Amino acid sequence: MNRLTLFIPLLVCLALGAFLYSSLDSDPQELPSALIGKPFPEFSLPDLNDAERQRNPSDFRGDDGKGRVVLVNVWATWCYACRIEHHFLNILAEQGVAIVGLNYKDDRAMAQDWLTNRGNPYLFSIFDAEGTLGIDLGVYGAPETYLLDAEGVIRHRRVGVVDQRVWDEEFHALYQQLTDDADAR
Amino acid sequence: MLAKRVSLRIFLRAAIACLALGTSSLFAGVDVVDFSDESLRPRYQQLVEELRCPKCQNQNLADSNSAISQDLRRQVQQLLEKGLSDDEIKAYLTSRYSDFILYRPDVNKNTWALWGAPVVLLLLGLFLLRRMSSKTSQPIVPTVTSNERDQERLRKLLGDDKGDVQQ
Numbered sequence: 001m002n003r004l005t006l007f008i009p010l011l012v013c014l015a016l017g018a019f020l021y022s023s024l025d026s027d028p029q030e031l032p033s034a035l036i037g038k039p040f041p042e043f044s045l046p047d048l049n050d051a052e053r054q055r056n057p058s059d060f061r062g063d064d065g066k067g068r069v070v071l072v073n074v075w076a077t078w079c080y081a082c083r084i085e086h087h088f089l090n091i092l093a094e095q096g097v098a099i100v101g102l103n104y105k106d107d108r109a110m111a112q113d114w115l116t117n118r119g120n121p122y123l124f125s126i127f128d129a130e131g132t133l134g135i136d137l138g139v140y141g142a143p144e145t146y147l148l149d150a151e152g153v154i155r156h157r158r159v160g161v162v163d164q165r166v167w168d169e170e171f172h173a174l175y176q177q178l179t180d181d182a183d184a185r
Numbered sequence: 186m187l188a189k190r191v192s193l194r195i196f197l198r199a200a201i202a203c204l205a206l207g208t209s210s211l212f213a214g215v216d217v218v219d220f221s222d223e224s225l226r227p228r229y230q231q232l233v234e235e236l237r238c239p240k241c242q243n244q245n246l247a248d249s250n251s252a253i254s255q256d257l258r259r260q261v262q263q264l265l266e267k268g269l270s271d272d273e274i275k276a277y278l279t280s281r282y283s284d285f286i287l288y289r290p291d292v293n294k295n296t297w298a299l300w301g302a303p304v305v306l307l308l309l310g311l312f313l314l315r316r317m318s319s320k321t322s323q324p325i326v327p328t329v330t331s332n333e334r335d336q337e338r339l340r341k342l343l344g345d346d347k348g349d350v351q352q
Binding site: 028029031032033034035105131134135136137138139140141 | 256283284295
């Protein structure tokens, strides 16, 4: 027998070790998103601040109807991490990023108070009391943030807090590119 | 003696009652689901046991009490009432939550390794087993290489300088 075959167990162990080591960084809480590259699901839900007003995906396009790059941020007052995230969303909104809120399974009055007290980074907030749009989006926890291109197609999804680091690493380049694409049209 | 027996009986009854209460409190965690057609219930039960809670690590929808699992159980119930087939319900959920939600995902480019690995490992194991057994089944022919000096030492060690050890 070739003596080199004696090294096979060592090689197998090294390969396994490398695989397991690389898996250390992966987050088991993170699901592969099924909606990347697909249009934002259809919905018709009331506005958080104006219960009479129904919101639907056409509201993402803006008043001129041209279409714009939009962040959709899933938030709720019961969500502790949203507190941490909120400050950064205010900063983003000040920089001119269009953010739409999806108030997820929340109490309307408490949510309105939250925006009054902490500042409102959202163009508007969709009030999804039953979490029906949440299910259509595959939301399984708040906060979650979706980046939509000017056509209303979901291009990126982040489960968990978006802060400066996450924005720089995951969103900024793509956001810039999508905005440039939208302007070029 | 009689008193002892009675107290034992009471003890056993109490123990059985405790066990019965214990199991009933387990079921209390599961919400009551009403179906228009009772034949949907076994399908519902099967689905919530086979679908995985997206928020929790390694719990199915049936076992999990998280808010998202409650919502998804309700969703499954509503879809069943709407008359969707099991496969349609699974497709509905995977289009939103990806294959993660299935405990038994279909074979596709992400899961072929998962499905294929046991078969490959089994075949590999059988192959190695065969090779090893074919080797050991060969008769072992000891190669005795001994010279005069070894024989001498052996005789001395055995303390027997008359007989011939090698026979």
